[in-house]
Amino acid sequence: MGTGKVETDVELKASAEKFHEVFCGRPHHISNVSPDKIQGVELHDGEWGKEGSIICWSYVHDGEAKIAKxxxxxxDPKNNSITFRVIEGDLLKEYKSFIVKIDVTPKGEGSVAHWTLEYEKLKDDVPHPETLLGFCSEVSKELDNHLTSTQA
Structure with a gap:
């Protein structure tokens, strides 16, 4: 079946370190920032901010409540990068594998979040996850607004 990759850049006012730190060490706070999109994030195994940890996201995408473990x-704290591999949940109904990578690079006073979704479809007629990429972009903007408005 088809493997693919979709990517997007999101311009941020927050620093690369601040943005990365939330996704890495405090992803459960994102549900406070984007409650309409992210209902909750739970740690199932390991520790927040540690490789090998298992995190379960409850989210609403395309109007449906979904789960991604x-x-x-x-x-990579030096490059403000984090990679997640989906191991259970709704995405695996359509994709054999699904990887989410976020790289945040300093730019001027702010930064740029580069999202990469890499996937392998179970069937050829499965759509590319462009709407999910848009979802990631919207969550990034909401988190950025939160991080920059609370810096005052």
Missing amino acids: EKVEAI
Whole structure:
């Protein structure tokens, strides 16, 4: 079946370190920032901010409540990068494998979050996850607004 990759950049006012730190060490706070999109994030195994930890996201995508259980595959604090591999949940009904990577690079006074979704479809007619990429972009913007408005 088809493997693929979709990517997007999100311009942020927050620093790369601040943005990365939330996704890495405090992803459960994102549900406070985007409650309409992220209902909750639970730690199932390991520790927040540690490779090998298992995190379960409850989210609403395309109007449906969904779950994604992810393993933290890699964390690179120097490059503000984190990689999640989906190991259970709704995405695996359509995709054989699904990896989410977030790289945050400093830019001027803010930063740029680069999202990469890599996947292998179970069937050829499964759509590319562009709407999920848009969802990630919207959550990034909401988190950025939260991080920059509370810096005052």
